[in-house]
Amino acid sequence: MKRIVSKHPLAIRWFHWINFPVLAVMIWSGLLIYWANDVYRIGWGDTTILKFFPDSFNKALNLPYRLAEGMSFHFVFMWIFAINGILYFLYLLFSKEYKLIFPHKKALKESWQVLLHDLHLRKGLPPQKKYNAAQRIAYTGVIIMGFGSLITGLAIYKPVQFKTICFLLGGYEWARAEHFIITILFVLFFLVHIVQVVLAGWNNFRGMVAGFEVLPMPTPKEGSDDDSFETENTSQTNN
Template sequence: MSVLGVQTHAWPVRLAHWSMALAILIMVGSGWRIYNAEPILPFRFPLAVTLGGDVEAALARHGDPGVATAIAWHFAGMWLLIAAFLLFVIYGVVSGHFRRDFFPVGPRAFLHDFTAALHFRLEHRLGEYNTVQKVFYWGVLAAIIVIIVSGLAIWKPVQTYPLEVLFGGFQGARIVHFLAMIVIVGFLVIHLALVALVPSTLVAMITGRSGSPAPRNGGRP
């Protein structure tokens, strides 16, 4: 796997990235605790991996899984996610980051890169996004929009009644919210796996720059 090149990230991208990462961790952990109070599917998440008050106290009370605290955490994470997402989108449009790095995206290019990835032959050059990465990034951005909008429909079902109708009712909004969470968590797992394979990308997201330009003439003097 080639990693030649330079990876750079401007400070608004890094600030939005880490803020969204923190917000998503808060929202997933607290959301799982809220979900446990009224599950959609016949299972509950272990309290130890949820966020919403003292786990031992919640277990001792049985009927009170710390939902009130989880909701407070969830709202805090929601506002942080919205602010970071808006920062990322506005900067991406104004600076040309989206146009330069996330386009073009075509089905033929995606199929080619996806097939190469399945055979572990997909090259990666720092500073360049392959088509698989572009599609995944657009996908997770869309999932974030869905999770925010469906969350608003759940939070204020009367005031945002048209949104509730859009999702097929309150329960429909809950299901869509849950599915969007699964997409985001799945993206995080893949994202972390790719970072483990190319750790220099993490350096760039922390410091703003990583790598060095590819040598001219294939490295020949």
């Protein structure tokens, strides 16, 4: 016997699928802009361990001499990114969905247990509802990163008009560096998130596409918080 369990409401799915390609365009266009002044590296003095990004990388992705194109795309899509992010945050607050995403008091301890479980070093998982502790921290971190990218982006986009924000961020050069670091963190999150989606399988992916998962009927032994959450949501219709 199978049961259909409501997973993600329509609004969450829309915000997710709008944000994914928009953020991808933002990163791509950001690379076109960064090519014109690629100053960042990891190293000390005249010694460079890693340069962001070598000429071979720029040429492979056809980045050189496309600065105007990159700025055009970046400055248009940043408004879509900002509006979508603000609406998403407001939805979390007014729908009370934030209670399922924001970390709780034991999040750090439980996230470590989740990590050990994913590394096959621990058998059991701590009780969880819609998201486990590691996911709560990661998704909340993405919200903070989104806010940070917007603020730092405005500071380097209009450093005179937003001089107060630029000053609070440490000046133009610091704001640009912070914007770059946040972008790298977004890329890393993308990569980890995609791997996790693949490992979780089709049923989990379907939850973000169609809004529901198909799960086996619970056995009498199942009585965790997660089961009660799923049973409660089984009767709900997708928004």
